[in-house]
Amino acid sequence: MRNTILEVRDLRTKYITRFREDIYAVDGVSLKIEEGKSLGVAGESGCGKSTLALSLMGYYFPPLHYTSGDIIVNGRNITALDPDTTRKNVLGKEVAYIPQAAMNALNPTRRIIKFIQDVIKAHIPEMSKQEVRELATERFRILGLPEKVLDQYAVELSGGMKQRTVIAISTILSPKVLIADEPSSALDVTSQKMVIKMLRDLMEKGYIKSMIFITHELPLLYNVTDDIMVMYAGQIVERGSAKDMVFDPKHPYSKGLMGSIIVPEPGTRELELVAIPGTPPNLKNPPKGCRFAPRCKYAEDECLLHEIKMKTFGEGREYRCKFSIDYLTEKYNNGKS
Amino acid sequence: MSGYRKYFTKKILWFAVTFIVAVLLNFILPRLMPGDPVAVIVSKNAQGMSESTAVIEMYKQYAEEFGVNDPMIVQFFTYFKNALRGDFGVSFSQYPRKVSNIISEAVWWTVGLQLPAIIFGWLIGNILGALAAYLKKGFDKVLMPVSLFLSSIPAFGMAVILLVLFAVKLEIAPTSGGYGFDMIPNFSWSFIRSIISHYQLPFWSIVIYIIGGQALGMRSMSIYELNADYVKYSRFLGIKDKKIVSYVFRNAMLPQITGLALSLGVMIGGALVAEIIFSYPGLGTTLLAAITMADYPLLSATTLIITMMVLITTFAIDFVYGVVDPRVKAAQIDS
Ligand SMILES: Nc1ncnc2c1ncn2[C@@H]1O[C@H](COP(=O)(O)OP(=O)(O)OP(=O)(O)O)[C@@H](O)[C@H]1O
Ligand SMILES: [Mg+2]
Numbered sequence: 001m002r003n004t005i006l007e008v009r010d011l012r013t014k015y016i017t018r019f020r021e022d023i024y025a026v027d028g029v030s031l032k033i034e035e036g037k038s039l040g041v042a043g044e045s046g047c048g049k050s051t052l053a054l055s056l057m058g059y060y061f062p063p064l065h066y067t068s069g070d071i072i073v074n075g076r077n078i079t080a081l082d083p084d085t086t087r088k089n090v091l092g093k094e095v096a097y098i099p100q101a102a103m104n105a106l107n108p109t110r111r112i113i114k115f116i117q118d119v120i121k122a123h124i125p126e127m128s129k130q131e132v133r134e135l136a137t138e139r140f141r142i143l144g145l146p147e148k149v150l151d152q153y154a155v156e157l158s159g160g161m162k163q164r165t166v167i168a169i170s171t172i173l174s175p176k177v178l179i180a181d182e183p184s185s186a187l188d189v190t191s192q193k194m195v196i197k198m199l200r201d202l203m204e205k206g207y208i209k210s211m212i213f214i215t216h217e218l219p220l221l222y223n224v225t226d227d228i229m230v231m232y233a234g235q236i237v238e239r240g241s242a243k244d245m246v247f248d249p250k251h252p253y254s255k256g257l258m259g260s261i262i263v264p265e266p267g268t269r270e271l272e273l274v275a276i277p278g279t280p281p282n283l284k285n286p287p288k289g290c291r292f293a294p295r296c297k298y299a300e301d302e303c304l305l306h307e308i309k310m311k312t313f314g315e316g317r318e319y320r321c322k323f324s325i326d327y328l329t330e331k332y333n334n335g336k337s
Numbered sequence: 338m339s340g341y342r343k344y345f346t347k348k349i350l351w352f353a354v355t356f357i358v359a360v361l362l363n364f365i366l367p368r369l370m371p372g373d374p375v376a377v378i379v380s381k382n383a384q385g386m387s388e389s390t391a392v393i394e395m396y397k398q399y400a401e402e403f404g405v406n407d408p409m410i411v412q413f414f415t416y417f418k419n420a421l422r423g424d425f426g427v428s429f430s431q432y433p434r435k436v437s438n439i440i441s442e443a444v445w446w447t448v449g450l451q452l453p454a455i456i457f458g459w460l461i462g463n464i465l466g467a468l469a470a471y472l473k474k475g476f477d478k479v480l481m482p483v484s485l486f487l488s489s490i491p492a493f494g495m496a497v498i499l500l501v502l503f504a505v506k507l508e509i510a511p512t513s514g515g516y517g518f519d520m521i522p523n524f525s526w527s528f529i530r531s532i533i534s535h536y537q538l539p540f541w542s543i544v545i546y547i548i549g550g551q552a553l554g555m556r557s558m559s560i561y562e563l564n565a566d567y568v569k570y571s572r573f574l575g576i577k578d579k580k581i582v583s584y585v586f587r588n589a590m591l592p593q594i595t596g597l598a599l600s601l602g603v604m605i606g607g608a609l610v611a612e613i614i615f616s617y618p619g620l621g622t623t624l625l626a627a628i629t630m631a632d633y634p635l636l637s638a639t640t641l642i643i644t645m646m647v648l649i650t651t652f653a654i655d656f657v658y659g660v661v662d663p664r665v666k667a668a669q670i671d672s
């Protein structure tokens with residue numbers, strides 16, 4: 001068996017708003033990633049994907065607060081560390097982050113190389129500026145980024161170049177886990193491809209040991225990650241291999257989500273574009289039982305009564321639904337005819 | 338780089354055009370004022386003279402000397418030619434002193450008062466604004482309303498308040514002048530002390546006037562920067578908070594430099610008012626005297642010098658700003 005790089009057990013975090021309301025945006029998430037593997041996270045806007053990304057860093061500042069759960073990176077539980085240790089030894093070094101809005105992620109008045117120096121100095125103070133430059137030059141060269149970018153300011157870079165620079169900076173310390181929050185969604189197709197290729201290169205060359213890739217563009221996920229996890233209202237509702245999840249989703253929400261996109265694969269007919277009716281629940285007080293029940297066309301009264309646990313089935317697959325797989329499969333087949 | 342050069346070529350052209358327009362306006366406007374300044378001087382000098390022909394003769398002589406008989410256009414070119422050489426003619430009101438002498442004396446009082454006051458007020462205002470954004474809570478709750486209050490008092494209001502409070506009521510500061518009226522400028526200790534004590538009220542009235550507006554501007558800039566995406570990203574890269582705070586304040590401070598450039602004209606205007614209220618011997622007071630005495634040459638020259646000071650500083654700040662802030666440089670190249 002491969003090494004487990006990241007294991008998350010029942011992680012809960014919440015936002016405390018200015019009006020002292022709690023918003024449970026990550027509510028009991030568990031996951032596991034092995035060395036060399038990548039995991040995609042999909043879900044509608046507002047389901048807590050970005051919050052999950054931030055929560056996995058183990059470093060919290062208002063309005064986001066840690067409630068409970070464990071994050072184990074390479075055998076060490078980082079939720080037990082004090083913030084400054086996390087800052088110095090975990091962030092960027094063990095777990096690295098690529099923000100959703102990478103366009104504005106760089107300090108506009110600092111040259112890229114200076115910023116990289118700041119990053120490295122925060123973790124390895126003994127490294128000289130010369131060494132930092134050599135490392136950065138080498139890394140940029142391998143990742144196919146022009147070396148002159150190092151001496152430029154963020155404002156002088158194009159959107160795609162900024163995004164790739166951010167990726168190179170985030171991974172400069174060869175982290176164990178890279179969490180990429182929609183790293184390509186604001187880019188044109190060519191730049192998207194370059195970003196994906198770059199992330200693959202990072203994995204292949206061993207600069208990162210595992211990756212979590214967040215997006216709402218499912219076809220893209222199919223080509224990029226090994227596994228896919230579907231998130232709804234702060235919880236995971238289904239997990240499986242990318243192939244299973246795209247072609248044979250089981251949870252009604254995943255089904256709806258997959259159905260709302262067009263899978264550009266040869267052999268599959270174009271699926272109809274159907275949006276899931278209704279809107280995600282307000283995370284201030286989510287439904288007590290199944291959170292998807294109010295929007296689910298198979299839901300029964302009982303769905304709303306009890307909290308539903310994740311159930312395993314098949315090979316490494318899990319789902320969160322009251323109904324059995326057979327029951328759901330039958331329903332889906334009936335619906336088609 | 339060529340875009341950058343183009344930007345500054347354009348700037349210099351604008352600068353030249355503004356300069357010429359300023360000279361023109363400075364020449365024309367005072368001459369549109371009612372009153373015959375030559376007559377004023379003649380009547381002053383002719384006191385006690387009874388013979389009207391002598392007075393008329395004297396009038397003609399002065400009119401000749403001041404060149405007021407020539408057509409306007411000729412007067413303008415003479416003025417322009419001389420102004421370029423730094424010669425602004427002879428003052429009507431302080432005849433026969435040369436305008437350039439009067440100005441070169443007053444300008445140092447103004448620069449000595451305003452430059453430190455504006456820079457000091459700007460710095461303190463920015464530091465307070467940054468602190469309010471960073472510390473929030475109580476500090477912000479006090480600073481915000483105070484700054485709002487200060488920035489909404491006009492320049493002369495602050496001067497008058499200080500004057501009444503410290504000079505009239507408490508009598509701990511002199512009411513007017515640049516030094517004791519009974520003193521002759523020298524390097525003695527008592528003279529320097531007199532200069533310092535006369536400096537306080539005009540200085541602080543300008544400083545306080547500037548602090549309010551600058552603190553408000555810096556506060557909102559800092560709050561904006563503190564919430565910028567790069568702050569969050571830097572945090573998650575493990576960069577220390579101290580370093581991130583230095584990014585934030587640098588980035589918030591830079592636009593404040595334009596704020597300084599833009600409000601410089603207003604500031605100098607306000608500061609001149611402070612000079613007038615305290616009868617400080619600078620350009621403001623000179624300007625007022627020139628206006629009341631219908632002294633065109635002095636008036637034109639004073640306003641021209643003030644315009645030039647504002648123009649040059651604005652231009653210099655714009656240039657420096659592009660050099661220190663890559664965001665602005667990018668914008669300058671684009672435009
Ligand atoms: N700073 C915040 N303060 C309070 N609530 C927040 C904050 N940020 C996000 N939320 C709430 O948390 C929930 C999850 O938001 P999150 O940004 O994680 O969603 P997301 O899945 O990343 O959506 P998107 O696809 O639009 O990026 C939402 O209901 C949102 O309103
Ligand atoms: Mg998001």
